[in-house]
Amino acid sequence: MQDMNQPNHDSALIVNEGIEQPPIVNPYIGNFYKKNRAKSLTADDYVEGILAGNITTLSQAITLVESNRHDHRVIAMEILERCQSHGKESMRIGITGVPGAGKSTFIEAFGGMVTSLGHKLAVLAIDPSSERSKGSILGDKTRMETLCTDPNAFIRPSPSGGSLGGVARKTRESIVLCEAAGFDVIFIETVGVGQSETTVHSMSDFFLLLMLAGAGDELQGIKRGIMEMSDLIAITKADGSNIDKATLARALYSNALHLFPPSESGWVPTAMTSSSVTKAGLKDILDKIEEYFAMAKSNGYYYKKRKEQSRFWMYETINEGLRDRFFDNEHIQSKLSRYEEDVMEGRLGSFAAAAELLDIYKKNI
């Protein structure tokens, strides 16, 4: 085990016995790698390290929950159960944005302010398309240079590969571990495509949408329905010659938000401006977010939503488990695409096709 007092922020290099690792390119850690391979941590080791706030152990535990190997799942479950009860008062903030809104620079600037105020911040991500080998870690690290070296920040790139459900499970479990390690503010970032925003929404307390003044083409990059899900819209890049446009956009969005159905929390979403360069507006955004948490905690919505999310994820995991077994069945796999084609071309009804496939599955379970 490395020196426990030295936080290791390079989670890509954290290794763990038996877990598939990205190729190690740093020749200096060869020893470390070997030493760790030889030693397998027990659940007690993990829990103890996490609760002590040890970053190395936290990273290793996240690597463990990201593994799909059965023996890893067993120990991961034990760790999660024992870490479960922490993080009851944390702020889980989902963040997405239109392409070009400068999500990474915003997180860098906003996150730096959050830690400077005494919070411990974990930045997680959900990006089903990410693959470690494609260098997304390096990308994140380069774009968040200051936050990466901030002792009160922990940045973990999106778990690689797998279905959105799989990635979501890993991220949600990572939240539990981070909170047990003392991180009280969690950013859950999404790339903003397809279903990933709704997934982030289902595991965060507050949803922040980053928009650009002028919008237009950038709006193509986000899913419809996201605006109505947002608790706060931040118009980024409100600096220099862009200030007037951003202020106008802020007014437009504020007006539009008032036309939306109210959220169940009783919160009235609003629009604000910010600049990751001048830092203008960042503190106001944090104040607004803290106002939300104060309100949602006092009216009980915060706790209610957390409970509902827990239930949601139980059912979601069951459904995903059932689907996985079905679609992994070799009889289904050999016939599915033909059925799908017949349905799409109108040769076969959707319900008839489904009924036949369910029958095939039942006979070959």
Next chain:
Amino acid sequence: MQDMNQPNHDSALIVNEGIEQPPIVNPYIGNFYKKNRAKSLTADDYVEGILAGNITTLSQAITLVESNRHDHRVIAMEILERCQSHGKESMRIGITGVPGAGKSTFIEAFGGMVTSLGHKLAVLAIDPSSERSKGSILGDKTRMETLCTDPNAFIRPSPSGGSLGGVARKTRESIVLCEAAGFDVIFIETVGVGQSETTVHSMSDFFLLLMLAGAGDELQGIKRGIMEMSDLIAITKADGSNIDKATLARALYSNALHLFPPSESGWVPTAMTSSSVTKAGLKDILDKIEEYFAMAKSNGYYYKKRKEQSRFWMYETINEGLRDRFFDNEHIQSKLSRYEEDVMEGRLGSFAAAAELLDIYKKNI
């Protein structure tokens, strides 16, 4: 069989061998009831009658697809397969609205105009909460007096009971039958609560949202995200002293709609005003809808969306089938609520609970 040339619009009174019926209160149809009970229609009879545009047979066939009895499902599937290829160019219009927007009167007025222009209109509904015994049919009928007696309109209340998925399946199958019977415009109405709007959205080509000027409290009645799904917002009750308010609301919503992410179809949603009393604006709304269909057909989106909806419903039905089997399992039923409670109270992780329940199911399948 009754006289085939006399359309029978009172679908509640249509009877069919072996299918559970609402109590028959009209003493004059005693004979009819008996005669039909004795005679069971074959799939050929149904298909022939439907394709000939016979309303009585259409109603009977819908009653058949609404049945969950296995032998009914078998014959229903055959009918559906043979009716499947029709309705390729129809207009399926999903309609929802805030409470108080006057959905029924709008459908009555707008539907009357649609049929007066030579269309054949079927009005279907998705309302998982409806129950026949509670008189929802009578409710609909009373609120749509003129449309009920219109020979070119066919009104069918929401199938009763069951899960949203079950109700959705029945409505989607009813669309297929109505289109095969020559109805080229289909309204699919929803009560606007919970998930039913997204369900309607997944089976319609165009989504119309009815709103009120002033909004406010009425907005509580619709789900967030619906506005961004809408292809057209109609501000109803734009008559008398309300005209100015409605015109202002139209402008506000039009501006807000421009801030939304564009829809994949290339369509730019807009807001319009209408009055079900003076009929002002109704023709403009229809023109706008037809403009959408002309565009979506020429750029291919209409056909693409239909194909995707068919695929969606195949997968959705498979997923629902898998869920039904799981949650109907007696071992799951006896343990589920305890797990759910443990998860919601934070005593057990969502994923661990799901994994345990899936294990229990696997052992007791």
